[in-house]
Amino acid sequence: MLTLIAACAGLAAYKLAKPIKAEAWFSVTHEDITKKALKLLEKDGKVKQAQFYKPYHEEILKGCTEPDQEDDIDRGPGMHFYSSRTPKGKELKPVNGYYKNRLGKFAKSARTLLEENYTSALCLYKSGKTKEAMHYLARAAHFIEDLSCTVHVCNVEWVERASNLHHAYENSINITCSRFTAGEFDKRLLKTYEGDSFENAANKLSVTAARFLEKISEFDPLAFSFAGDNTLKMAQQNVMTLFLKFYDEANGEKKNYITDGKKYTLKNEASGLVLTVSEGNILPDKPDKTKTQKFTAFIDSKGTIAFGTEDGGFINAKCKGLDTPKDADGAARFRLAALGNRRFRIMCGGDNFPLTLGIARSGKLAISEFDPADKGQVWVIG
Incomplete structure (x- = not known):
């Protein structure tokens, strides 16, 4: 009762x-x-x-x-x-x-x-x-x-x-x-x-x-x-x-993060290829210091990130090329999930980041649903 x-x-x-x-x-x-x-x-x-x-x-x-x-x-x-x-x-x-x-x-x-x-x-x-x-x-x-x-x-x-x-x-x-x-x-x-x-x-x-x-x-x-x-x-x-x-x-230095204003290389762990600017396009390529392979991270108050180049371009939402907004506030945003040892998933595809950036077996960039078995979706950012 x-x-x-x-x-x-x-x-x-x-x-x-x-x-x-x-x-x-x-x-x-x-x-x-x-x-x-x-x-x-x-x-x-x-x-x-x-x-x-x-x-x-x-x-x-x-x-x-x-x-x-x-x-x-x-x-x-x-x-x-x-x-x-x-x-x-x-x-x-x-x-x-x-x-x-x-x-x-x-x-x-x-x-x-x-x-x-x-x-x-x-x-x-x-x-x-x-x-x-x-x-x-x-x-x-x-x-x-x-x-x-x-x-x-x-x-x-x-x-x-x-x-x-x-x-x-x-x-x-x-x-x-x-x-x-x-x-x-x-x-x-x-x-x-x-x-x-x-x-x-x-x-x-x-x-x-x-x-x-x-x-x-x-x-x-x-x-x-x-x-x-x-x-x-x-x-x-x-x-x-x-x-x-x-x-x-x-208060430590485990490197499970990136910081605002710092330049980074985005290297695919499985293929060893690096995101590269080539004639206005974003392509995976072999590491090469003579090419544009460094991107500045712009982190907003929501912890999302825009990746910019020295000439004012930003990786676009489809990761196919560069946009040229007035500043980082107008650029495409990305979200990260740290996996340890400078390794990350990169989420993209819209305001709620439903998709994951990777490199397919063909060697081309791929934006697809997260698959924990897909090693091509892991990036070393450093």
Whole structure:
């Protein structure tokens, strides 16, 4: 009876003040996870790290909910999913370390958006744009939180009706999330987040959160509470670890970033060919110091990048040639995902960067969907 009364009270509260809902947890839940992750830094005695973030708490809380806004570039069908199971509980296998999103594509997914926003944050910080960096770090945290959401790692589609599991579960957690607080930091996560890749962290989160699918499929409020208690505490600890990782990389020299105003060569890892300007065209060619193969990076407040030449040209959106806008603000933008050791994916193809730049087996530039098995989509930028 007490459970029923509590559920009814919660439902009444929800109807009175229905929060904004988009792709995954409600904004209330995202903020709750992020706030508790920041508090956990202090509780665990991470004094330097806590002080590093303290002036930017407001910006971080703003950023952690932004990817769910209606017009956000990282919002779209299936994009906030990273599925290690089907809605019926069948385990799925990753391909070259990546699971797919709800629509069966490798990108955009909660994992790839984590990678892109985190790289944007690091590039911004290393370019002296600290407030903007904190904003994009918070956006990266948003996707850590989505990776901790059972329905988002099990391909459960969201439909706004009470009989829909995705809708029912997230409504319930929106009401109860304040009850779930991690008592301490799980230090084993430091090893999980070691290295340059988010593969271990993202895949462990997905697999662990997916284990609660069978329980919540019964639509039992107690099962919802049990899953929420476990996954939200897990999310808080993982977001804290993300903050620790960023602190270390922001103050280190691991080269998982590029900086504003610096010149770079873009070399394809698989072919060894370098992006080259030739008679106004952009072509892959062998490294040659006598040719135009250096591009200046222009990083805006969103962490996106324009690549310019000395004579005022910029690589265009199709990566076929050069545009000549008045300045970098009018140039085509690109987004990066750091893979470690100066290696990156380069996203392009429009305002929400749906495609990946690569070199096909023919040796020609190719813009296509992200394929983790395609080594031609990896670039060394240095």
